[in-house]
Amino acid sequence: MNYQTPLAKARGLGSAGVGSHEWWRQRVTAIALVPLTFWFALSVAGLPGLDHAAVLAWVKNPWNSLLLLSFIIATAHHAVLGLQVVIEDYVHTDWVKIFALLGVKLVFYFLGLAAIYATFRILFVD
16 A cells, blocks of 8 residues: 655656756847847848958957857857757657757857857958
């Protein structure tokens, strides 16, 4: 005979807060991307002529480069977190899930690093 109440049986079976860290990071990057996206769209739309020299001068501006690097990092990280949730929810084969998560992280972090490298190259080499 089991004398435990239903609440006692259910204690300790919850999520233990494991996924809340990623959930918060995704929300924080989403909030950060709202003003950064508006800034990026308006700044690029306001460039005169959109020629190579104008874009180089725009990137070499210290505020623009700082905000551009923030935009790149937040976008790459937000994309990884969002696709991770989709893969974890909708891919049910374990080996496919592992390779998909690894592939998404490798692709987006590589693209982020390539964009950061290109920005630093414009800032310090050109």
